[in-house]
Amino acid sequence: MRFIEIKKASQNNLKGIDIDIPLESFTVICGLSGSGKSSLAFETLYAEGQRRYLQNLSNYIKQYIIQQKQPEVESITNLPPALALEQKNNVRSSRSTVASLSGLGDHLRLIFEKLSVAVCPEHKIPLESYSPSSATNYLIKNFSGERAFLLIPVTVKQILNPKTFLKNLHKAGFSRIFLPKKNQIVKGEIKEVLELKKIPTKDFFILIDRIVVAQKEKSRLVDSLNQAFQIHRFFQMETQAFGDKILFAALNGEQKWFSKKKRCRECSFELNVPISSPLFSFNSPLGACKKCQGYGYILKIDETKVIPNSKLSVKEGAVKPLTMPSSYPWRRALKEYCLEKNIYEKAWCDLSPRQKKSLWQGEKDFKGIEDYFKYLGRKKHKMHVRILLSRYRSPFFCEDCKGTRLRKEVQNIFLHKKKYTDYMKMTLGDMKTFFDKTSFSSVEVGKCKEALEALKNNLKYLNSVGLSYLGLDRPISTLSGGELQRLNLSNQLGLRLSQVLYVLDEPTVGLHPRDTHRMIELLKELKDLGNTIVIVEHDQDVIESSDHIIEMGPESGQRGGEILWTGAKKDFLSSEKSNTVSYLKRNSMILRTARPTDKSQYKYGLVLKKAEGHNLKKVDLFVPLNRFVVVTGVSGSGKSSLISDTLYPALENQIHGASLKSLKHESLSGCEFLKNVVLMDQSEVGRTSRSSIISYLKSYDVIRKLFSEVPLSKRQGFKSSHFSLNVEGGRCPICKGLAYQEIDMVFMDPIKVLCEDCRGKKFQKEVLKVQYKGKNIFQVLNLTVEEGFHFFRSEASLLRAFSALKEVGLSYVTLGQSTASLSGGERQRLKLAKELLNSQQEKTLYILDEPTKGLHFKEIDLLLKVLNRIVEAGGSVLVIEHNLEIIKEADYIIDIGLEAGKGGGKLIAEGSPLELLNFKKSHTAFYLKEYLSKHSQKTTS
Numbered sequence: 028m029r030f031i032e033i034k035k036a037s038q039n040n041l042k043g044i045d046i047d048i049p050l051e052s053f054t055v056i057c058g059l060s061g062s063g064k065s066s067l068a069f070e071t072l073y074a075e076g077q078r079r080y081l082q083n084l085s086n087y088i089k090q091y092i093i094q095q096k097q098p099e100v101e102s103i104t105n106l107p108p109a110l111a112l113e114q115k116n117n118v119r120s121s122r123s124t125v126a127s128l129s130g131l132g133d134h135l136r137l138i139f140e141k142l143s144v145a146v147c148p149e150h151k152i153p154l155e156s157y158s159p160s161s162a163t164n165y166l167i168k169n170f171s172g173e174r175a176f177l178l179i180p181v182t183v184k185q186i187l188n189p190k191t192f193l194k195n196l197h198k199a200g201f202s203r204i205f206l207p208k209k210n211q212i213v214k215g216e217i218k219e220v221l222e223l224k225k226i227p228t229k230d231f232f233i234l235i236d237r238i239v240v241a242q243k244e245k246s247r248l249v250d251s252l253n254q255a256f257q258i259h260r261f262f263q264m265e266t267q268a269f270g271d272k273i274l275f276a277a278l279n280g281e282q283k284w285f286s287k288k289k290r291c292r293e294c295s296f297e298l299n300v301p302i303s304s305p306l307f308s309f310n311s312p313l314g315a316c317k318k319c320q321g322y323g324y325i326l327k328i329d330e331t332k333v334i335p336n337s338k339l340s341v342k343e344g345a346v347k348p349l350t351m352p353s354s355y356p357w358r359r360a361l362k363e364y365c366l367e368k369n370i371y372e373k374a375w376c377d378l379s380p381r382q383k384k385s386l387w388q389g390e391k392d393f394k395g396i397e398d399y400f401k402y403l404g405r406k407k408h409k410m411h412v413r414i415l416l417s418r419y420r421s422p423f424f425c426e427d428c429k430g431t432r433l434r435k436e437v438q439n440i441f442l443h444k445k446k447y448t449d450y451m452k453m454t455l456g457d458m459k460t461f462f463d464k465t466s467f468s469s470v471e472v473g474k475c476k477e478a479l480e481a482l483k484n485n486l487k488y489l490n491s492v493g494l495s496y497l498g499l500d501r502p503i504s505t506l507s508g509g510e511l512q513r514l515n516l517s518n519q520l521g522l523r524l525s526q527v528l529y530v531l532d533e534p535t536v537g538l539h540p541r542d543t544h545r546m547i548e549l550l551k552e553l554k555d556l557g558n559t560i561v562i563v564e565h566d567q568d569v570i571e572s573s574d575h576i577i578e579m580g581p582e583s584g585q586r587g588g589e590i591l592w593t594g595a596k597k598d599f600l601s602s603e604k605s606n607t608v609s610y611l612k613r614n615s616m617i618l619r620t621a622r623p624t625d626k627s628q629y630k631y632g633l634v635l636k637k638a639e640g641h642n643l644k645k646v647d648l649f650v651p652l653n654r655f656v657v658v659t660g661v662s663g664s665g666k667s668s669l670i671s672d673t674l675y676p677a678l679e680n681q682i683h684g685a686s687l688k689s690l691k692h693e694s695l696s697g698c699e700f701l702k703n704v705v706l707m708d709q710s711e712v713g714r715t716s717r718s719s720i721i722s723y724l725k726s727y728d729v730i731r732k733l734f735s736e737v738p739l740s741k742r743q744g745f746k747s748s749h750f751s752l753n754v755e756g757g758r759c760p761i762c763k764g765l766a767y768q769e770i771d772m773v774f775m776d777p778i779k780v781l782c783e784d785c786r787g788k789k790f791q792k793e794v795l796k797v798q799y800k801g802k803n804i805f806q807v808l809n810l811t812v813e814e815g816f817h818f819f820r821s822e823a824s825l826l827r828a829f830s831a832l833k834e835v836g837l838s839y840v841t842l843g844q845s846t847a848s849l850s851g852g853e854r855q856r857l858k859l860a861k862e863l864l865n866s867q868q869e870k871t872l873y874i875l876d877e878p879t880k881g882l883h884f885k886e887i888d889l890l891l892k893v894l895n896r897i898v899e900a901g902g903s904v905l906v907i908e909h910n911l912e913i914i915k916e917a918d919y920i921i922d923i924g925l926e927a928g929k930g931g932g933k934l935i936a937e938g939s940p941l942e943l944l945n946f947k948k949s950h951t952a953f954y955l956k957e958y959l960s961k962h963s964q965k966t967t968s
Contacts (some may be wrong), residue, residue, distance in 0.1 A: 028049050028050070028052075029049070029050045029051075030048060030049050030050060030051075030087065030105060031048040031050060031072070031103065031104070031105050031106055031107075031559070032047050032102075032104045032527070032832050033045065033047070033048070033067075033071065033072070033100060033102075034101040034103070035100060035101035035102075035104045035716050036064045036067065036071050036098075036099070036100040037099040037100065037103075037414060038067075038070045038071045038074075038099045038100065038249050038664040039063065039070060039287060039659070040061075040063050040066060040264065040584060040585055040587055040588035041063050041066050041067060041071070041099075041588040042588040042589050043066075043590070044529045044589065045051045046067075046347070046575070046577065046590060046593055047593075048072075048109070048559070048561060048575070049559075049575050049750040050105065051557055051558065051559055051561050052554065052559060052574040052575050053550060053551060053554050053555065053558070053560045053573045053574045053575070054559075054560065054561045054562070054573060054574065054575040054576070054577065055562050055563075055564050055569060055573040055575070056068050056561065056562065056564070056577045056578075056579065057563075057564060057565060057570060057575050057576065057577070057578050057579070057582050057725055057840075058443060058578050058579035058587070058591070058607070058883065059579075059580060059582060059583050059585050059606060059883045059885060060583055060836060060837075060839065060853070060881055060883060060886060061267055061583030061587055061840065061883065062579040062580050062581075062582065062587035062588070062841030063579040063587050063588040063589075063601055064563045064601060065563060065873075066588070066957070067113060067530070067531050067547065067577075067579065068561055069532070069563075070105075070529060071099075071100055072103070072106075072528070072530060072561065073109045073110075073111045073528075073530045075097070075098050075103050075106060075109075076106055076107070076108060076109025076237050077109060077261070077665060078097060078098075078186060079106065079707060080108060080109075080291060081661050087116075088884055089190075090841060094415065095297060097505040097954065098338075100857045102843040106528065107526055107528040107530065107558075107559060107864065108526070108527050109527070109528040109529075109530060110519065110527055110528070110529055110530070111529075111530045111531075111532075112515045112516055112519070112529065112530070112531045112532070112534070113508070113512065113532045114507075114508030114509060114511070114512050114532050114850070115508055115531060116503070116504070116506055116507070116508050116511045117244055117502050118503040118511075119504050120503075120504065121311055121322065121323075121502050121503065121504060122321070122322075123311070123503040123504070124419075124453070124499065124500055124501065124502055124503060125498065125499050125500070125506075125514065126451060126494055126499040126500065126503045127310075127451045127503075128441070128503055128514060128515075128518075129468045129485055129489060129514055129517065129518060129529060130226040130485055130490075130518065130521070131458075131482060131485055131486070131499060132308070132499070133304075133480045134448070134479075134481050134482040134485070135307070135450055135482060135511060136304040136305075136307040136447075136477050137189055137304055137478040138307060138442065138475050138479060138482065139302070139304075139307050139447055140211050140302060140304045140306075140307075141471075141475040141478075142304055142442055142467075142471050142474060142475060142621065143197065143267065143302060143440045143441060143442045143447075144304075144441055144442070144537075145289045145295050145302060145438070145439055145440050145441075146215065146292065146440070146514075147291035147439070148438075148625065149291075149293075149294060149441050150291055150293045150294065150295065151292065152292070154289035154290055154291055154296075154297070154298055154439075155289065155290060155497075156287055156288060156289040156290070157285045157286065157289075158248055158256075158287070159252040159253040159256060159698065160248045161249075162251060162252050162273075162285045162290075162810055163245055163248045163249050163811035164737050165247075165283075165644075166240050166248065166275060166656070167240060167245065167286075167503060168238045169283075170275070170277060170281070170283075171240055171241060171242070172238050172239070172240060172241065173239070173240050173277045173278070173279060173281070174237070174238070174240075174248045174277070174278045174518055175235055175236075175237075175238055175239075175240065175275055175276055175277040175642065176232075176234060176238075176274075176276045177204065177235040177236045177237075177252070177255060177275060178205055178232035178233065178234060178235065178271060178273070178275075178276055179232060179233040179235060179255055179258055179272075179274070180230065180232055180530060181230060181231055181232065181234060181273060182230055182918050183226065183227065183228065183229065183230050183231070183234060183798075184906060185438045186226060192330075193220055193223055193225075193226060193227060195434070196220055196233070196236060197220045197288060199223060199258075201220065201233050201235070201258075202217055202220050202221070203218065203220060203233075203234040204217070204218055204220060204226060204227075204232065204233055204234060205217055205218075205231060205232040205233070205467040206218060206229075206231050206232075207231070207232065207719075212598050213965070215232075215577070216395070216455045217234060217470055218311045221850070226772040229407075231279065232274065232675075233258070234534055235255045235258075235273075236251040238251065239340060242889055244581075251684075252285070252294050253291045255273045256273065256287060259266070259317065259905065264738075271287070272284055272286045272869065273285040273286070273296050275521065278780065280938045287376075289302075291314070292678075294476045294678045295441035296320070297517055298436055298439065298440075299436065299465075300313065300436055302440060305791065306436070306437060306440075307433065307437060309321035309322075309323075309432035309433055311419055311497070314433055314437065314889055315432065315433070316425055316431075316433060316434050316435075317427070317434060318425055318426070318427040318428070318548065319425035319427070319432065320923060321427060321432045321641065322425075323424070323428065323430045323431065323434075324422035324423055324424055324425055324622075325423055325425050326420045326421070326422055326423075327418050327420060327421065327423045328397070328400050328420060328815045329419060329423075330387070331421075332418065332419045332421065333346060333348060333396060333419050334346060334347065334375055334419075334629040335347055335686065337374070337375045337376040337790070338374050338376055338444075338459055339374060339375060339446060340370050340371065340372050340373055340374050340375065341361060341362070341365045341370070341371055341372075341373075341375070341386075342362075342365075342372050343687075343756070344729065345359065346358075346396060346769050348399070348415070348419060349361060349396070349399070350525075350881055351463075352715045355400070356586075357394075357399050357402075360393065361386070361396075364386075364393045365386075365760070368382070368385075370811055375564060378544065379950070380807070384623050397587035400419070403415065403416055404416070405431050408626065410801040411819070421608075422544070423661070425475050427679060430772060431448040433448065434834070443465055446453045449496075449786075450499065450674050451499045451500040451501075452497060452498065453494060453498065454496055454497060455486060455489045455490055455494055455495050455496075455498075455499070455911055456490055456495030456501075456794065456927070456928060457928075457929070458486055458499065458911070459483075459486040459489075459490050459495070462479075462483055462486065467479065472931075474728065481521070482954065484521050485517065485521050486516075486622070488517035488518075488520045488521055488549070489514070489517045490546050491517075491548070491549055492513040492516060492517050492545060492546055492549055493513065493538055493542035493545055493546065493661075493662050494510065494512075494513055494514065494517070494662075494663075495663070495926075495927055495928060496642075496662065496663025496664075496927030496931070497663070497926035499512070502752065505537075507537050507709075508536065508539065508709075509533070509534070509535075509536035509537035509539060509880075510556055510662075511545070512531065512532065512533075512534055512536075513534060516531070516549065516550075516553075517549075520552065520553060522740055523556060524556070524558065525556045525557035525558060526557055526558065527558045527559070528558070528559045529553060529558055529559070529560050529561070530560065530561050530562075530563075531560070531562045531563070531564075531811065532879070533562075533563060533564055533565070533881065534550070534562065534564070534565065534569075534876070535548055535566045535568075535569055536880050536881075537662055537877065537909070538662060538909060539659070539660065539661040539662055539909045539950065539951070539954075540568070540909065540911060540950075540951075540954035541661055541950045541953075541954060542662060543566060543568050543569070543684035546569075547568065547569060547572045548885065549561070551572070553673070555612070560737065560901070562569060565881075565882065565883055565884065567611060570599075570607070570611070571596070571611075571755070573596050574595070574938060575593075575594070575595060575927075576588070576592065576593070576594065576595075576596050576599045577590065577592070577593045578591040578592040578593075578605055578606070578670045579591065579609055580600070580605075580606055581606065582602070582839075583838060583839030584838070584839030584840070584841075585814070586839075588811075589840065590839055591604045591605055591606065592604065598925070600612065601695060601776050602629040603638075604882075605946075606883065606885055607653060607883070607884065610884035610885065611884075617668075619752055620652055621919070621939040621940065621941075622655075622898075622918040623769060624651040624654055624919045624938075624939065625919055626649055626651075626937070626938075627812055630648055631651065631653060631697075631700050632649055632651045632652055632696070632697055632700075633642045633649070633650040633652065633674070633678075633695065633697040633700075633701075633872075634647075634648070634649055634694075634695070634697050635647070635650075635669075635674055635677070635692055635694075635695050636690070636692065636696075637671065637692055637694075638668075638669055638673045638674075638690065638692040639691050639692070639695035640668050640672060640673055640689075640691050640692070640929055641665065641668040641672070641690065641691075641932070642663075642664075642665050642668065642692020642929060643665050643668055643669055643690070643932040644930055644932040644933050645674070646665075646669060646923075646933065646934050647934070648669060648674065649937070650674070650697075650903075650905060650919075650921075651896060651905045651919050652700050652701070652872065652916070653695070653901060653902070653903055653915050653927050654898060654903060654918040654919055655894055655895060655898050655904045655906075655907070655916070655918045656904065656905045656917060656920075656921065657904070657906050657907075657908050657913060657914050657917040657919075657921045658670055658905065658906070658907050658908075658920070658923065659908060659909060659914055659920060659921070659922055659923070659951045660921075660923035660924045660931065660950075661924055661925075661926060661927050661931070661950055662874075662926050662927055662933070663927030664923045664924045664925075664926065664927055664931035665923050665931045665932040666907050666923050666931075667907065668690060669878070669923060670706065670877065671706065671874070671875075671955065672688040672689070672690045673692055673873075673908070674695070675704065675706050675874055676688060676689035677689040677692065677695045678695070678698060678701070678704040678872065678913075679704060679912065680810065682698055682701060682702070682703065684702075697809075700870065701827075701870055701871070702867075702869075702870040702871065703870065703871040703872070704860060704871070704872045704874070705868065705871060705872070705873050705874065706857050706874045707858040707859055707862070707873060707874065707875050707876075707878075708855065708875075709854055709855050709876060709877070709880065710854070711846070711847070711854070712849070712858065713846035713847065714845045714855050715753070715925050716765060716845065717752045717753055717765065717845075718845065718846045718858050719751050719752075719808070719842065719843045719844060719846060720812075720832070720837075720840055720841070720842055720843070720844050720846065721808070721828070721842040721843065721844055722834075722856065723857060723861065724828045724831075724860065724864065726824065726825055726828040726856075727751075728747070730750070730804075730807060730819075730825070730826055730842075731748075731750040731823050732747050733746040733752060733799055733822070734747075734797055734799050734804055735747040735748045735749070735750065737797050737798070737799055739797050739798075740797050743793065743797070745757065745794065745797065749794055750769075750790075750794065750797075750804050752764035752789060756795045757790055757791055757793075757794040757908070758789060758790055758791070759784055759785035759788075759789055759790060759791060760784075760791070761782055761783070761784040761785070762782035762785060762789070764787070764790070765782070766781070766782055766785070766787045767779040767780060767781055767782055767787070768780055768782055768783075789805060789807045790804060790805060800818065801817075805843075806819075807842065808841065808842050808843025809841050809842075809843060810820065810840055810841060810842055811838065811839055811840065811842075812832045812833060812838045812839070812840055812842065813833070813839070814828050815829055816829040816838075817828070820824050828864060831860040831861070831863040831864050832857075832860045834860070834863060834889065834892075834893050835856040835857075835859050835860045835863070835890065835893055836856060836882065836886035836889045836890065837853065837856055837857065837860065840853070849902065850880070852883050853881065855876070855877075855878050855880070857876060859873075859875070859878070859893065859924045862897075863893065863897075868901060868902040869900060869901030869902060870901060870902070871901040871903070872902070872903045872904075872905060873902060873903065873904050874906075874907075875895060875906045875907070875908075876895075876907045877906070877907060877909070878890060878906060878908070878913075879908060880909040880911060884912070887910065887912050887913065890913075891912075891916050894906070898918075911955055912953065914940065915955060915958075915959070916938075916940075916956060917940060918939065919937070920936070920937065920938065920939070920940060920943050920951070921934070921937050921941065922936040922943065922949050922950075922951045922952070923933075924948075924949070924950060924951075925948060925949075925950070935948055935949050936948075936949040936951070936952060940948075940955065944953065
C-alpha cells in the first residue's frame with residue numbers, strides 16, 4: 028500500500044508529528060476540539076497540495092495569484108492534487124442559487140434551448156419560425172403548382188435616407204417594387220426601381236421573385252427565400268423599415284407570412300428574442316427582468332417602517348421620518364392638512380383607506396408622505412440622505428417578473444408543459460421524480476443527450492446526500508455550512524475525478540441518522556473511483572465505516588497536537604490512550620429518569636397553534652418550560668421553520684415588544700411564564716474584525732485596567748484606552764490594530780499582508796514594553812483560556828469568564844482570537860458561555876441550533892452538563908438537534924417529519940425518550956432504538 032508521508036509537521040499546535048496516510052483509502056481524523064485535526068488536514072495537507080498546484084502554473088498566471096505560504100512541515104511525499112470541502116459559507120450574493128452552484132441550471136438551460144417550444148399566450152398554440160429550407164418545404168407541401176409573388180414589406184415612415192434608398196436598392200440587385208391596390212395585394216402594380224424618381228408615399232413591397240411552386244424549382248425557391256431573409260443586412264444605414272417577414276402571395280388570393288422569429292399563425296404575437304441558454308439566466312442581460320435587473324424584487328418605501336406603530340396618531344408622531352427636526356416644513360404641512368380634515372388626533376389604524384391614501388399620496392394642494400421621499404430622492408448624492416432612505420425601504424416582489432427574475436417572454440416557453448420557472452420552483456426530489464418519469468423521444472435525446480444525462484446524474488447525487496428538500500431557486504447564502512459542503516460533494520461525484528485527495532470537514536453536520544449512511548455510501552463511492560478521502564469527523568457511524576483512523580490529542584490547544592492513535596479501523600477499539608474509544612464502547616442506555624412532562628397535567632408550557640409557514644402543515648406545538656426539550660427530524664422536515672422562524676420571533680414580539688417577522692400561525696400562549704428568550708444560533712458574533720473572545724465576554728475591560736495600573740503605564744501616562752484595539756492611542760497606527768493591512772487589488776479580491784510596522788503584534792512598541800506579571804498585552808492575548816485561568820487566578824471576575832468558557836469546552840481558544848475565525852459550533856458555545864455569566868437564567872428560554880457541531884463525545888458530555896445546569900437554575904432549554912447522545916438525554920422530544928420538504932411539516936411524535944420508542948413511524952425512534960441496542964451489545968460483549 029502506498030502512503031502520503033508527512034514528516035515533522037509543526038503547523039499551529041502540531042508537535043512536529045510524523046504520520047503516514049494511506050492513498051486510495053477512507054481516513055477519519057478525530058479528537059477533541061482544538062487538538063490539531065484541522066491543522067493537520069486543512070492547514071498542512073490541503074494547504075501544501077494547493078501550494079504545489081499554484082507553483083506549477085505559468086508565470087503569466089502566477090502574477091495574478093497570491094502565492095500561498097508553505098505550511099510548517101519538513102516534507103510531504105506522494106501528495107495527490109487536493110480539494111477541500113469545508114463548512115464555511117461565505118456566499119452572500121442572492122444571485123448564487125442551488126441551481127447555479129450545482130450545475131443543474133446550466134444543464135436545464137441547454138435542454139430548454141434545444142427542446143423547448145414557444146407558445147402564444149392567447150391561442151395556446153406553438154409559435155412558428157422558418158428557415159429558407161423549412162419555408163420551401165412548407166410551400167411545396169401546401170402550394171404546389173401555384174404561381175405567386177415573394178414580397179418584402181417596407182414601411183415608408185421608417186426609411187431614414189430616402190434620397191439614396193432607391194439607388195442602393197437597385198445596386199443590391201433588387202430591381203422591382205410592388206405597389207398594392209387597397210387591400211388586394213395580387214392586383215397591385217409592379218414598377219421598375221430605375222423608373223422611380225422618388226419613393227412611394229404609401230407602404231409598398233420589394234419584389235423578390237415571381238415563382239411557380241414546384242419540386243423542380245426547389246433550389247430557386249431556397250435561394251429567393253434566403254435572399255429575402257438577408258435583405259435587412261443590405262440597408263442597415265438607410266432604413267429600419269425592414270422586419271424579417273416575407274409574404275408569399277399566391278395569385279389565387281392565398282397568403283402566407285414567413286419569419287425567422289417565432290410568431291403565432293393566428294395573431295400578431297411574436298417572440299422578440301431568440302431561444303438560447305442566456306435567455307433563461309437572470310445573470311445574463313438577455314434573460315434578466317428589465318425592471319428589477321434579475322433580483323426578483325425592487326426596493327420601495329415600506330409603509331410599515333414609515334409608520335411602525337399604527338396605534339399612534341399624526342399628532343403623536345405616527346409618521347416616524349417626519350418627527351426629525353430637518354423635516355419640520357413637511358411636518359407642519361401635514362399637521363395643517365390633518366387639522367383641516369379633522370384627523371390630526373385620530374390613530375392611524377382608525378383612518379379609512381381613503382384617508383390613508385390621501386395622506387400617503389397627497390392631493391391637489393397637499394404633498395403627501397410619498398412626495399417627501401421623492402424630494403429626498405433628488406438629494407441622493409448626499410450620504411446621510413442615502414442612509415436615511417435605506418432605513419425606510421424594503422424589498423417588494425417585482426410586478427413585471429413576479430419574483431422569477433426573468434423577462435416576461437420566458438413565461439411563454441415550455442418544455443413538457445412546464446415553464447422554466449416551474450422547474451426552478453421544484454425541490455431537488457420533485458425534479459428527480461419528474462425527469463425519471465418523463466419520457467423523451469429519440470429525436471429529443473439526440474439533440475441534448477449529454478445535458479440530459481448530466482442533469483439526471485447530478486440529481487441522483489444531490490438527492491443521495493440528503494438534499495432532496497432544497498429548492499432549485501434557494502439562495503446559497505441561506506444554506507448551512509453542512510448543506511453547502513454536501514452540495515459541493517455531489518458536484519465532485521458528478522465530475523467523476525480520480526487520483527484526487529479530498530479533505531472534508533464534518534460532512535454529516537445537519538444530517539439525521541437516517542441520512543448519514545447515504546453520505547457514507549457516497550464517500551465510499553468517491554474512494555472507489557481511485558481517490559483518497561480524509562475527513563475531520565466525530566460521528567460514530569463514519570468512524571466505524573472508515574478504513575483508517577487518526578486520533579489527535581491528548582487535550583486541546585497547546586496540550587494537543589500529538590498523535591494518540593493511527594492505524595487500521597479494525598485495531599482502533601483496542602487503543603488504551605484514545606479519548607474516543609471509551610465513548611464508542613460505553614453503555615448508552617438511558618440512565619436517568621426524565622423530568623415529568625405530562626402534556627395533560629403540566630401547565631407551564633408554550634402552546635403554538637396552527638403554524639403553517641414554509642412546509643409546516645398547521646402544526647400545534649407544545650413546549651414544556653423548565654425542561655430540556657429537543658426538536659428533531661430529518662433534514663428539511665421543518666424544524667427551523669417551526670422554531671427559529673415561527674416560535675422565536677413570536678416570543679420576541681410578545682415578551683420584548685419587538686417587530687420581528689414570524690411565519691404564519693394562529694396564536695401563541697404561555698409567554699407569561701417567561702421573562703426572556705435567547706436564540707443561540709451559529710451566526711456571526713462581534714461587530715468588527717477586531718472583536719475577540721475576551722472582548723465579546725466584556726472581560727477585556729478588566730485586563731486593560733490591570734495593565735493601566737502597572738507603574739510603567741502610570742509613568743508613561745497610559746490609560747486603559749491605550750490597551751484597546753478599537754481606539755487610537757496604543758494600537759498600531761498603520762494596521763489599526765488588525766495585525767495586517769488589506770490591499771485592494773481592483774480586479775481581484777483584496778489581499779491581507781502582515782503589518783510591516785508592528786509585525787502582527789497590533790500595538791505600538793511603547794505599549795508592548797508594559798508588562799503585567801512578566802507578559803505584555805500581546806502575549807496575554809495569546810494565552811489560551813486554560814492558561815489565562817491560571818495566569819489571572821487572583822482576578823475573580825476573569826475567573827468567572829474563563830470558567831464559563833471551560834464549561835462549554837472552549838478551554839483551547841486564545842483570549843485574543845478573532846471571533847470571525849470561529850466555526851459555527853464554536854460561536855454558538857461562546858454565546859452559551861456569555862449566557863452562563865448572566866445570573867438571570869430563571870424564566871429564560873434558550874434556543875440552540877445544533878450545538879454539537881464540531882464537538883467530540885467528551886465535549887458533548889460537558890455541553891449536556893451545562894444545559895442541565897441551566898434547567899436546574901430555573902431556565903428552559905430548547906435544542907434543534909440530530910445527535911442521538913443529546914436526544915436520549917432530553918426530558919421531552921418533539922419529532923417533526925416524516926420526510927423532508929413537502930413530505931414533512933407534521934408533528935410525528937412527542938414525549939420522553941422512552942415514550943418516543945413506541946412511535947413506529949418515527950425515523951428518530953427507529954435509530955434511537957438501534958443506537959441503544961448496539962451500545963448495550965458492546966457493553967455486554
